Amino acid sequence: MLASPAYDIALLAELGQRDAQEDSIAARFFDAANAGYVVVADGMGGHDAGDVAAEFVTSSWRSMLDELLERDAPADIDLIDALPMAAMQANAAIANYVEDRGNAVLMGATLLGTLMLGDRLFWISIGDSPLYLFRDEKLVQINEDHSMAPLIDAQAANGQISADEAKTHPDRNQLTSVIMGAPIPKVDCPETPLKLARGDVLLIASDGLQYLDDERIQALLQDHCDAAAQDIADGLQQALSAINHPDQDNISVAVVRPVNI
Template identity: 45%
Template structure:
């Protein structure tokens, strides 16, 4: 049994969009030493993207709530993968009964902590960050065109500004849409958490802030509560005043 404790807060905002397509749920139990976040970023427009994200979050959370406390830690990776595939199947079932929602889908990122060990499953481009006290690292894979475009810039094929503003940058290479899932990033062996670590689970709306800006905000507020850190990240986005600001959702998990 780990002696780590967790201070957790979540935030969600519509940004400059007409409707909210993100969904997030958080469940951390001090008694069991088990906790999880499930976050989904929907796509498909009003009455479709929001439904897709709710389906994914509800299906995942129900499965984790039911099975986590009873299963061993070695079973978590399979549980996460099975739960993601069940959520994908639920989208397929919904679309089959509601043909006007054809094409809806959602990203997924779901970290699980048990006895100080971190696992996750993710599909899409919603990032999972770890701040270790000094550096901010994205732990999960980015299932979008962004990594390939950045490699092109690194190789000198395009310049950095072209890469940053490339129109295909946010095109997803994997997503939950009810069809076969092209890529699933599922942590198979645990990452050990330590006191002072901060996890940020977010939709890509947070990435309207530059990576170094997110890092600077987290570093500045690392000694404060997760709620205060979440507020500071939202304040940073609001100060951008970007007319294209996407929906924003994230959870902050402070380890002590």
């Protein structure tokens, strides 16, 4: 008798209002190993640069993780060590690409890579792509935000600027860490995993999802707390379409629900 899959997953990828798709998203789950991954990269540098950088990130991740997870009994330590190694491989690939073109190309990508081993969630995050956990009716971003937004929000909390000024600050989306073929200033890769539970919902996304504020995403998940992952993804898509923001960025989201852990 075959075991039930450990996770219910749905992917959403849309162009938004942009002329080109500079996001890249990939997922693969291995029922026999009770393990799987989702990786999201958000490219920067414009058409024929951002999309290439994002693809370097996801392809580096997939080649490294697939090789390990396809083994009969992959060692946990090898899988966990593969997260930063995949980031380094992507960084080297971008550096080589830029060097081959005489350093005339400016390109880079964020990385949000998640690895699920049974009920344990590991991740590596470089940039501002959000990793959300919805648990007990509450939505929390559990990875670091490597942009100016946290610093600007802290200024608002301290009374240095107003809340409205913080929301519209011109430097808000400026990245403080990114994969671009150079030293990476900040990496969020906790050694201790998050233990998942039935009823949890993970949103693994590019920052295009954040055209919905956290309160709206939380309310939607509260309304869909017993729904399948695909229904949640459809709800997020409909909510973003309803806003119809003229500057809507590319959208890439994976909805993951643990169902058999």
